[in-house]
Amino acid sequence: MGDIISYVYEFGGxxxxxxxxxxxxxxxxxxxxxxxxxxxVPRIDENMPAIMLCDVAQRMxxxxxxxxxxxxxxxxxxxxxxxxxxxxxxxxxxxxVEEMNADEGVQFCAVTFLLGNGDTFLSFRGTDDALIGWKxxxxxxxxxxxGAQLRSTEYVHQVAKLLARKRNLRFYLGGHSKxxxxxxxxxxxxEESVKHRIGKIYNMDGPGFRxxxxxTLDYDGVKDKLLKIxxxxxxxxxxMEQKEDYELIKSTEIGVQQHICFSWCVEGDHFERSEVSQxxxxxxxxxxxxxxxxxxxxxxxxxxxxxxxxxxxxxxxTLTDLKNVKGGxxxxxxxxxxxxxxAMNEETKRVFWEIGGFMxxxxxxxxxxxxxxxxxxxxxxxxxxx
Numbered sequence: 269m270g271d272i273i274s275y276v277y278e279f280g281g282x283x284x285x286x287x288x289x290x291x292x293x294x295x296x297x298x299x300x301x302x303x304x305x306x307x308x309v310p311r312i313d314e315n316m317p318a319i320m321l322c323d324v325a326q327r328m329x330x331x332x333x334x335x336x337x338x339x340x341x342x343x344x345x346x347x348x349x350x351x352x353x354x355x356x357x358x359x360x361x362x363x364x365v366e367e368m369n370a371d372e373g374v375q376f377c378a379v380t381f382l383l384g385n386g387d388t389f390l391s392f393r394g395t396d397d398a399l400i401g402w403k404x405x406x407x408x409x410x411x412x413x414x415g416a417q418l419r420s421t422e423y424v425h426q427v428a429k430l431l432a433r434k435r436n437l438r439f440y441l442g443g444h445s446k447x448x449x450x451x452x453x454x455x456x457x458x459e460e461s462v463k464h465r466i467g468k469i470y471n472m473d474g475p476g477f478r479x480x481x482x483x484t485l486d487y488d489g490v491k492d493k494l495l496k497i498x499x500x501x502x503x504x505x506x507x508m509e510q511k512e513d514y515e516l517i518k519s520t521e522i523g524v525q526q527h528i529c530f531s532w533c534v535e536g537d538h539f540e541r542s543e544v545s546q547x548x549x550x551x552x553x554x555x556x557x558x559x560x561x562x563x564x565x566x567x568x569x570x571x572x573x574x575x576x577x578x579x580x581x582x583x584x585x586t587l588t589d590l591k592n593v594k595g596g597x598x599x600x601x602x603x604x605x606x607x608x609x610x611a612m613n614e615e616t617k618r619v620f621w622e623i624g625g626f627m628x629x630x631x632x633x634x635x636x637x638x639x640x641x642x643x644x645x646x647x648x649x650x651x652x653x654x
Contacts, residue, residue, distance in 0.1 A: 269534070269535070269540065271531070271532065272530060273345060273346050276349045280349060283384065284387070289440070291470070294442050294470035294472070295442075295472055295529060295532070297389040297470075298447060298448070298472045299346070300381070301443065302343075302393055303343075304329070304332065305364050306364070309362065311364050311365065312365050320359070320360055322352055324361055325347060325348060325351035325352070328347075335377075339528060339530050342530050358383075358384030359382065359383050363427055365419075373407060374415035375395070377393035377396075378393065378450075380427050387437070388439050390423070390424060390441050390451075392420055392423075392442070392447035392450040392451050393446075393447050394443055408475065408508070409568055410568035411565075411569065412478060420451070421457045424439075424454045424458045425459065427439075428458075428462045438465060438467040439467060440466075440469075441455050441469045442468075444472040444474070446474060446475070447472070448474025449476070450474075451469055452469060452474065452496075453485070455469045456487060457485065457486070463486075467493065468493055469493050469495065470495055470497075471494065472529065473497060473502055473505035473529075475505065475507040476506075476509035476510060477508055479510050496514040497515055498547065499516070499519040500518065500519070500526075500547055500548050501523050501526050501547065501549055501637075502527065503523065506553040506557070508561075516546070516547065517533065517542055519533060520533065523630065552633070567615055567616070567619055571616050
């Protein structure tokens with residue numbers, strides 16, 4: 269059983285001509301948008317030549333190289349192996365867009381990879397460490413389309429126009445987490461002249477859409493091109509997901525930790541499919557989704573604004589900042605936080621505690637599963653030793 273890194277080691281010696289593009293390549297390029305390319309990859313408005321991935325690797329600041337804070341060593345290894353492999357070494361990066369607008373609550377990043385075989389992959393970044401991006405994710409539950417979704421469609425049109433001279437060009441669209449949602453949205457809303465050039469859409473454990481909003485999108489026009497990958501205990505990928513067109517895969521992790529793609533099990537050139545026919549926690553996730561859909565727009569909006577007012581009191585700008593708030597600092601701000609909470613209306617307070625209850629239930633199931641695995645492991649150890 270391997271992972272995304274072992275795939276690159278095994279198949280990195282084959283070009284895309286020798287071994288066609290596959291779903292693991294879709295994950296590779298979806299994940300690469302998390303890396304920090306600012307000042308290295310040309311921006312979309314600069315009209316500059318694309319840059320080879322090996323040159324990107326040599327210019328990257330390896331002390332501050334990625335927008336997420338998990339699996340840093342594995343991320344370094346993955347990028348180095350990709351950048352200097354025969355399979356990806358002719359790939360170039362271009363048309364970088366990075367936008368962070370706190371006033372409008374928008375976090376958007378996308379980059380285009382020009383594959384050595386002439387195809388193009390448009391990669392949309394998921395939610396990273398910035399709290400602005402997480403606030404925008406919450407907005408998806410009630411205020412759609414959000415700014416990043418609108419920008420994703422605009423980005424596809426911009427790239428298609430810039431590459432218009434390449435008549436037979438095939439586009440791949442993809443992203444992990446929110447990036448997968450953006451890839452889907454862009455594919456469903458782009459112009460028909462662009463849509464017919466899309467070869468595949470890779471939604472890597474991205475959340476879905478509200479049912480009423482989904483009815484306004486051209487899902488039927490792209491569903492045959494969509495591959496949505498969901499780990500079998502996924503939480504993020506099942507949020508607001510009403511369709512069953514996803515592929516369930518195995519992960520070495522449990523619950524919410526399955527969202528980290530380094531835990532996804534790979535066999536050769538494909539993900540290892542799960543034996544279960546539906547997510548293991550589908551009943552819980554269905555309850556969460558039905559509760560979200562039953563809330564009124566005003567209820568959800570009031571909750572989101574109140575929640576992030578509480579967070580702003582801590583002066584945190586990122587999840588890392590929030591986790592690192594020291595006890596003394598939090599205590600000094602606790603009075604202000606309690607005042608803000610007291611000012612909430614009763615309905616918002618109810619929503620606040622119900623969401624908290626759902627999250628505790630999710631995490632409790634994670635703990636229960638881990639304990640179950642540990643007990644099984646301990647029984648095996650005892651049998652071997654005795």
